[in-house]
Amino acid sequence: MLAFTLRRAVQAIGVMFAVGIIAFSMFRFAGDPVNQIVSIDTSAAEREIVRKSLGLDDPVPVQFIRYFADAAQFKFGVSYQFRQPVSTLLMERMPATLELAICATVFAMVFGILMGVYSALRRDTILAKLFQAVSLIGISLPTFLIGILLIYLFAVTLGWLPSFGRGEVVKLGWWSTGLLTLSGLKALIMPSITLGLFQMTLIMRLVRAEMLEVLRTDYIRFARARGLTTRAIHFGHALKNTLIPVITVAGLQFGSVIAFSIITETVFQWPGMGLLFVQAVQNVDIPIMAAYLLMVSLIFVTINLVVDILYTVVDPRLRATVGRAT
């Protein structure tokens, strides 16, 4: 088990190294960074001084190693547009994005599993068919459109919820949270639904399909022949088996929730990393773009690792295979 975790961790570092090369090469392909920093009328001598002070005259491999070593300590250089360290900017924005992503995922999991189980167990009811129809909409409508429709309905027409921003936030050390104020919670509702709707429909459809599959298995038939209660069969035996693939998908989707939050954050002007990234793209702020790329891949890699480990916790058969393989 330990060897398995270690092996996966080494693989993860390899992936991060590859991403680091890509992030680093962005600086070279987007023109001379010095031009981005200085103004048009800076003299050539002054440009050389800037170049030297940033270490841009060193050979490329040296620069790369320096970049990667810095990145490993969460130092991503200075933003061209804000003149502030990128890591400070990211840290400021990260709580907003993570809170949004977590709320969206919780929303997606809770409703996705409930609706999925219901539509598997009560397949022929009108409600189950309604869920199926809604899930089609959730899967096919683009995120920004759902966001705009929600804003139109609940912010513009009904005036119940704020159309943009995080509301009031409370500082807990460096972490700023909107979960402790009413306006913060209200501001969280629509972005979470917008961001989580796709995952919710995905999870619902997955749970429904898996549950129907599991209910046909021999051990469910045998559980019925043992006279267990319907509740024990559905929620003890069937649901637990259903959740194995759901954990994988939900876990892997958490990465894309963070990545896709770019769109939701733009629609709702949510002050998170996604919005920062969009602004960076508009202003060719390469240090932020590169850092964002590294952060998102770090999150993906970490989630993959956690999902792999969680798998073995839920499924005892994997524990044995993993043990044997190492």
Place this chain on the structure above:
Amino acid sequence: MTEPILSVRNLQVEFASRRGTLRAIDDVSFDIAKGEVLGVVGESGAGKSVTGLAVIGLIDPPGRIAGGEIRLAGLRIDNLPPEEMRRIRGKRIGMIFQDPLTSLNPLYRVGDQIVETIRTHLNLSESAARRRAIDLLAEVGIPAPDKRIDGYPHEFSGGMRQRVVIALAICAEPELIIADEPTTALDVSVQAQIISLIKRLGRDHGTAVMLVTHDMGVIAETSDRVAVMYAGRVAEIGPVQDVVRNPLHPYAKGLMGAIPTLAGDDKRLQQIPGSMPRLSAIPRGCSFNPRCAFAFDRCRVERPEPLPRGAQSVACHLYDDVPAESAA
């Protein structure tokens, strides 16, 4: 004779399909007495398993019990409300399925599955149920049951898993066990152990057993009586020695002729020509008539009803007119 544990009368099971209703079980009747093992044999699709599922009340839509009645120790159980039938399943009727590899939930320890079943049916505390589970595992012949109880199903071999399945089936001391092909998925050497285990449990607890199989060897070894099924009907039923040594129905004769013997005469095994009709195309009259060497006009028109003949009962026109004494 006292009242049989299981009494099935004129059972009919139908499956609704797009091309009309298919009758999988047609007019099946039999009894099983306390402590008796009834073997049910026949080809695939003859209705053996469906009969077992009908008795335990697990026929799922589109199937349904269309007629007849099933009594468990006098209590009619084929029309009970689902919740009452659930209480009987596992408590008064235990069932063993064919494939032990897929009968157990892979995510739960075997002990948890046994304890769960015990506590569903008996009013026992968690620790008392666990002690009982260990005793049960010991009884079905699992070594070191106090350790193995915390194992997961994948840590058990096929034969051991079938023992766990049997422990689950008997954990509430049922009066009747339905064993649906309990040895088909197992190695031959393990088969013998499982068969003798089922036999011993039936003897020790006075449990009636309905043993569904297509293996005549298993039947001959285990059963007290045997029912030969063909196309959803009982062709012949009787004490196992009589049916094996002196089968009456031409189909039963064919089946017995197809058993290889160790005695080693080099004769080719007999074969019944043709195959069983599909449910949608059961011939008129006796359903066996197209394959029967003795068929005559009446067989193609009129369906034979089961008639007693000594200790046996046979549904065949060959025995209609002949007085019982002169039968071979």
